[in-house]
Amino acid sequence: MKIASWNVNSLNVRLPHLEQWLRAFGPDVVGLQETKLEDHRFPDEALAALGYRSVFSGQKTYNGVAILARGPLQDVVVGIPGFEHEHRRAITATVDGIRIVNLYVVNGQAVGTDKYAFKLEWLAAVHAWLAQEIRDHPELVVLGDFNITPDARDVHDPAVWHDGHILSSVAERSALRALLDLGLHDGYRLAQPEGTEFSWWDYRQAAFRRNLGLRIDLTLVSDALRGSVVGAGIEREPRTWERPSDHAPAWVELAR
DNA sequence: ATGGTGGCGGAGCCA
Numbered sequence: 316m317k318i319a320s321w322n323v324n325s326l327n328v329r330l331p332h333l334e335q336w337l338r339a340f341g342p343d344v345v346g347l348q349e350t351k352l353e354d355h356r357f358p359d360e361a362l363a364a365l366g367y368r369s370v371f372s373g374q375k376t377y378n379g380v381a382i383l384a385r386g387p388l389q390d391v392v393v394g395i396p397g398f399e400h401e402h403r404r405a406i407t408a409t410v411d412g413i414r415i416v417n418l419y420v421v422n423g424q425a426v427g428t429d430k431y432a433f434k435l436e437w438l439a440a441v442h443a444w445l446a447q448e449i450r451d452h453p454e455l456v457v458l459g460d461f462n463i464t465p466d467a468r469d470v471h472d473p474a475v476w477h478d479g480h481i482l483s484s485v486a487e488r489s490a491l492r493a494l495l496d497l498g499l500h501d502g503y504r505l506a507q508p509e510g511t512e513f514s515w516w517d518y519r520q521a522a523f524r525r526n527l528g529l530r531i532d533l534t535l536v537s538d539a540l541r542g543s544v545v546g547a548g549i550e551r552e553p554r555t556w557e558r559p560s561d562h563a564p565a566w567v568e569l570a571r
Numbered sequence: 572a573t574g575g576t577g578g579c580g581g582a583g584c585c586a
Contacts, residue, residue: 324577324586325577325578327579328578351578351579376578376579376580376584377585422585422586424585430585517575517586518575518576519574519575519576519577520575520576522576558577561576561577
């Protein structure tokens with residue numbers, strides 16, 4: 316069972332890329348972020364033609380999340396229960412007995428800004444909610460664009476992406492650590508302890524060609540699923556295509 | 572310190 320996460324940065328623009336990649340890679344479950352589409356515009360019929368059902372929560376211009384799966388998507392929850400706001404950044408569903416939480420974590424802009432404070436509030440709300448969710452669903456996968464680099468191995472230049480810098484700051488990494496401490500594990504690190512792949516490269520300054528990237532797109536698996544992980548990786552190829560998303564798909568495979 | 576690119580929407584915001 317291959318479970319993937321991809322920030323597509325506009326599904327309107329990237330639907331052909333998604334279709335091509337679904338055909339080539341054949342994931343069983345995919346969490347999408349930054350669809351930037353209102354729900355009535357979501358291309359569920361085009362995806363159904365490829366064998367994927369979908370659930371989605373979107374808005375115009377910003378944010379927007381979806382889960383695609385080959386099988387039924389059950390017990391869907393939109394947003395973070397008890398933490399209401401206008402951003403469409405979270406959607407959850409059960410697929411084949413596995414609870415899938417798909418997150419588009421707040422970017423935070425810069426340390427010390429209002430957006431940064433909101434990022435930490437949002438992550439605290441996610442923590443409180445996942446604490447309950449993992450009790451109710453021990454077989455849990457939390458995936459998405461976390462907008463946090465787990466540690467120095469996950470940045471191209473630790474001198475720039477240091478402990479006071481957005482996406483790498485102490486508070487952000489602590490918030491991610493708190494999620495992991497609920498009983499979750501970074502699928503990529505389980506499968507590739509020495510891996511140095513990135514999942515995001517800035518559009519500017521030829522960052523992809525120079526491999527100036529970060530690993531911020533994660534697939535976390537719960538204790539109950541840890542022993543089932545048979546692989547994990549990042550799909551670099553879609554980032555080489557014409558007019559790509561700035562993110563590459565990150566995936567984990569479970570033996571089931 | 573600034574601006575570099577891309578999406579959306581049609582100027583400026585967000586990343």
